[in-house]
Amino acid sequence: MAKRIEASNVSSYYGSFKAIDSISMTVEPKTITALIGPSGCGKSTFLRSINRMHEVLPNARIEGRLTIDDQNIYDPDVDVTAVRRMIGMVFQRPNPFPTMSIYENAVAGLKLNGVKKKSLLDDAAEKSLRSANLWDEVKDRLNRPGAGLSGGQQQRLCIARTIAVQPQVVLMDEPCSALDPISTLAIEDLMFKLKDQFTIIIVTHNMQQAARVSDKTGFFSIDKTGEPGRLIEYADTQKIFSNPTEKKTEDYITGRFG
């Protein structure tokens, strides 16, 4: 199920502004990869390039190759929708659909993609809400609006929504930055659980979080504002946090920079 992602020399532009400069990295299936680095260094931009969410913004474009199990997702004959069905995404701020109930939110991806069978949807809703550790909290009020949940619950609902469509890869863009420590812990637990099925890439500002959850860590940085972001070091999390090769990484990890 889970797939390998390989980026080679990926550069990304907003208009004439180069946001990231030749990023190359390989993400193995069924691992958690954390991307860390100071604000504005292109972590999110790179993450959004992986499921072509990047190009939702006007004038955004990309150079280089990004393959998922050896298929380049930027080939001209690739269907964007298919890429996004394969590579799901959880955003920084919980964004449940306000006009939909908890149940409808959980199965939104299936329903909007044409699944109509009630039994199938019911199963998917329960399964994904259970996987997202949310089922017990919401099972009695599935028809209440999704936007009425607390922030942490909303974010888990968004995760449930993402995994309900059975993607191969789940991208998470600072999924815990708007959450309290308890909700954060719930989501980190969830990531460990999901690792059995999915390849997970997470952008985070929280270095403890990166150290706790990830197998490999990539450190992004910029020389100064206006310059493109670069991947400084990419290695096992253990190594990055104990014995980084690059001076810059060490400075960032130990808090002397950024």
Add this chain to the structure above:
Amino acid sequence: MSLLERETDGVIMTPDNIRTKKLPLVAELGVAVVALVVAAALVLGTGIGNWVLVVFLGIVFYLVGLFVAASRVEGKRSAKNKIWRTMIYAACLLAILPLASVVWTLVSKGAARLDGDFFGSSMNNIGARDANGGAYHAIIGTLEQVGIATLLAVPLGVLGAIYLVEYGRGKFALTVRFFVDVMTGIPSIVAGLFVLAFWVLIVSPWFNDGTPRFSGFAASLALTVLMLPTIVRSTEEMLRLVPGPLREGAYALGVPQWKTILKVVLPTALPGIVTGVMLAVARAAGETAPVLLVAGGAAAINMDPFAGNQSSLSLFVYQQAGDASRYAPDRAWTAALTLVALVLILTIAAKLLARRNRLS
């Protein structure tokens, strides 16, 4: 010096004291009464005006009195706050006043002919000396013309707005938006003239053995021209208010763009879109000039909007108000009341419908 020390001495707060005295409600009412009495004595005593001036001067005196009293007891900052609050309430009342006045006038003058005859008969064969006669034909006309115009303008307008917000990029979208703005300013008589020149004089003869023909449908076309820009602009604003992350959330689930718009963006913006549409409907229902120009007006019932003259409620009001018969003004008032009630009922119904689709 701290912020607190800037307050008036002896009255209130020092750095050690955050308590303050409050002007009691009785005192505020007392100031109001005194202000009104003084104003009344001044105005009526000298005979320089009537009760309107009394109320106006009363409010001015009240503001001054309140400021002095509150400054003494509560301090300057708090007094200013009171003054502004009072002025805002007064402005609010002033804004509601014309509306209340219109409603009251309509109800009191329109009630005279609020009978079955008015809603059940037309003006066919009603002479200047006949007290009866009604607006049945005009109500039919308004419903048909505005209904058809809504059916034409809503899909076009909403789709146009979707284009501008979700797809439109570059020069073409800018041009479209510019011309929609220009269209907003088109006077209704010009829309009527356009339809007269284009539809009535050029197109309608094709369907009528070469003779130009007025019709309710022509009026609908003119009303469509008037409704379109309102609907496009209000829908556009509402669609822009839908947060981008909601769209991205749907895209990230592999939902195609058209379905995201249909199932996520439009439902989220629906209540606002409905409000905009109802504003356009209300404007169209009140238009007289285009109906007069291209539907011609009629005294008899004409159910067919595609052939022959039709009237409408606003046209009926216009004609009855200018009629020499002593019974006509009553009919005009009742028709005006009917028109307002009709638009109100439609608006309430539309809002209820739009809300029912949402989760509570």
